[in-house]
Amino acid sequence: MANISMEHICKTYPNGVGAVEDFNLEVQDREFIIFVGPSGCGKSTTLRMIAGLEDITSGTLKIDGETVNEVPAKNRDIAMVFQSYALYPHMSVYDNIAFGLRRRKLSREETDQKVREAARILDLESQLKKKPRELSGGQKQRVAMGAAIVRNPKVFLMDEPLSNLDAKLRVQMRLEIAQLYERLQATMIYVTHDQTEAMTLGTRIVVMKDGVIQQVDTPQNLYSRPANQFVGGFIGTPQMNFLNAGVVEENGRLALKVGSSLLKLPESRQRPLEEKGYAGREITLGIRPEDIRDSEIIVNMLENSCITAKIQVYELLGAEALLYFEYAGHKVTASVHARTKVREGDMVRLAFDMEKSYLFDKETGQSIL
Numbered sequence: 381m382a383n384i385s386m387e388h389i390c391k392t393y394p395n396g397v398g399a400v401e402d403f404n405l406e407v408q409d410r411e412f413i414i415f416v417g418p419s420g421c422g423k424s425t426t427l428r429m430i431a432g433l434e435d436i437t438s439g440t441l442k443i444d445g446e447t448v449n450e451v452p453a454k455n456r457d458i459a460m461v462f463q464s465y466a467l468y469p470h471m472s473v474y475d476n477i478a479f480g481l482r483r484r485k486l487s488r489e490e491t492d493q494k495v496r497e498a499a500r501i502l503d504l505e506s507q508l509k510k511k512p513r514e515l516s517g518g519q520k521q522r523v524a525m526g527a528a529i530v531r532n533p534k535v536f537l538m539d540e541p542l543s544n545l546d547a548k549l550r551v552q553m554r555l556e557i558a559q560l561y562e563r564l565q566a567t568m569i570y571v572t573h574d575q576t577e578a579m580t581l582g583t584r585i586v587v588m589k590d591g592v593i594q595q596v597d598t599p600q601n602l603y604s605r606p607a608n609q610f611v612g613g614f615i616g617t618p619q620m621n622f623l624n625a626g627v628v629e630e631n632g633r634l635a636l637k638v639g640s641s642l643l644k645l646p647e648s649r650q651r652p653l654e655e656k657g658y659a660g661r662e663i664t665l666g667i668r669p670e671d672i673r674d675s676e677i678i679v680n681m682l683e684n685s686c687i688t689a690k691i692q693v694y695e696l697l698g699a700e701a702l703l704y705f706e707y708a709g710h711k712v713t714a715s716v717h718a719r720t721k722v723r724e725g726d727m728v729r730l731a732f733d734m735e736k737s738y739l740f741d742k743e744t745g746q747s748i749l
């Protein structure tokens with residue numbers, strides 16, 4: 381059992397760098413929490429404060445209701461897996477996994493049983509006699525996880541554990557970590573800068589920027605209800621497109637003027653603009669590449685929210701194709717079905733699915749929806 385409570389946690393390094401600002405989060409027992417954000421946003425610092433590897437400048441950290449700010453790392457019952465595998469090169473896989481247990485003075489049988497159980501879970505049974513240099517990157521990372529699992533900690537912390545692996549192995553290890561979580565049913569906190577990893581692994585995701593939490597939510601909600609423009613742009617690939625838009629009145633209804641086009645708005649988008657007083661003002665329109673459509677049937681259906689643009693680059697990815705173009709001074713990407721007939725240089729009508737549009741305040745970047 382482990383709940384973690386972080387109240388108003390701040391970290392300023394001795395050199396004056398403010399790495400984390402007013403971090404508040406309640407992690408429930410057995411949650412899989414992800415910290416995600418661009419490099420330097422304070423993810424590792426936060427994780428290291430939870431582990432006890434970094435002093436907390438101010439605020440309160442509690443584990444199972446007990447304040448642990450001053451409790452040394454070794455007494456927090458937390459295991460941490462790093463990006464570098466931190467294995468002992470001269471020891472076998474078996475001894476690397478057993479290392480942490482040896483200090484606990486367990487019986488030989490008990491140690492053996494725990495090591496073999498971890499090896500079974502991580503599919504390392506046939507590798508136990510090898511030295512780290514004989515293993516692949518993925519296997520090394522599994523050994524590092526084995527060393528964490530055998531300790532049976534209350535909390536697992538993982539700091540970019542897959543970032544040294546190649547793309548294919550990352551996908552495989554990502555699935556393995558998801559399965560590991562299902563088996564262990566422990567509280568996990570996982571740091572990554574990769575939004576795909578975050579979206580596929582986490583039960584809840586903490587999006588950070590410049591040391592400040594931007595949003596804490598489920599993967600689904602981060603995608604469909606980003607709190608601000610930063611989260612909208614960070615979650616989802618290819619990235620959400622952003623365009624300047626004027627909120628104009630047309631026959632008593634609100635619409636968006638983008639470049640020379642008028643995009644009509646559904647009720648779900650008009651109401652918040654009206655209620656929050658955006659009529660006559662400029663906002664930022666967010667539209668995901670997959671919500672820009674090129675098929676004739678849909679374009680005709682959505683004829684009230686179309687633009688015309690010249691395609692600069694066509695890129696076939698397999699199941700879908702990406703169309704790159706400029707509109708009203710913005711670079712825009714559309715992700716359409718691979719069977720599209722559109723190619724480079726074509727002038728095409730494209731429909732924005734405004735039911736799926738996002739609206740952000742131009743100054744603060746906060747979502748208006």
Ligand code: ADP
Pocket residue numbers: 393394395397398399417418419420421422423424425426
């Ligand atoms: P992330 O894990 O999101 O990449 P970090 O937590 O490593 O970010 O870093 C957050 C900020 O703190 C960065 O500006 C970084 O340069 C700074 N920082 C990290 N570690 C130290 C340190 N030991 N001393 C001084 N500044 C640091």
